[in-house]
Amino acid sequence: MDKRILIPTDFSKNALKAVRYALDLYRKLNCEFYFLNVFRVENYSTTTLTIPEPGSAEYENAKLKSEEEFAKLLEMVALHHDNPKHTYHTISTFNYLSEALKQTIAEKDIDLVVMGTRGATANREIIFGGNTVNAMEKIRDCPVLAIPPDISFKPPAEIVFPTDYKTPFKRKELKYLIEIALMHGSAIRVLYVSKKANLSQLQQNNKNLLGEILMNVTHSFHSLSEKDVSDGITLFVASRDSDMIAFINHKHFFFGSVFSRPLVKELGYDATVPILALH
Structure with missing residues (x-):
């Protein structure tokens, strides 16, 4: 198999859109798709101290x-x-x-996580909204692709x-971005947003x-x-009718503070195009 892709779902229309997008994006590759549902049990939640036992009526009904x-x-x-290139679990x-x-991700050796930015509700605290943003920030073992409604x-x-x-690039970090671009004949538009027009020697070397x-x-x-990085990216994407945003989420470079805090939250909640978080 070329790819193992994990797609969490709450079975909402928005989550279904993410499934369809992933299947179409990787239609040319041999892929194993793992659909994950975190189910709820009536009168229990992951915030309560008591946990329903497997085998109990409540647990088995929710699982069923x-x-x-x-x-x-699957139908x-x-x-x-x-x-025929795709198999499903x-x-x-x-x-x-x-x-x-x-x-x-660990047990199935997952290559990519694909999530919707909205679930069954637009409430940012319910399963998807906030969790998609957290996944983009915190999952370090594979890229995360967030699909807006x-x-x-x-x-x-x-x-x-x-x-x-400001940080040297590594080919392995950009592997998935380049792969998508080659699969679909996409052009990659590298965008530098800064009040300082001139690059330092280090920046120029990294650009080269x-x-x-x-x-x-x-x-x-x-x-x-542009003073605001988020505004600059948003304006650029809107003016060109771009189809996707991809970024490397380094912990200690400016995306680690400016980008992954307010900007990933902004883009994650209010995205108009898919966002690929590379690590």
């Missing part, structure tokens, strides 16, 4: 409901996304979503890659290195003189 929803999901996939569990993600798949013609050029790494992909370099 999850499995029945999975059966419907939809077979009907609309019949692809389902996981139903009572757990914290963050723990279930971490455990499944109301997105229908179209091959990404243009992917915006914001950077400050990035150009070498992207040499087999259509790409171009752009800069914006």
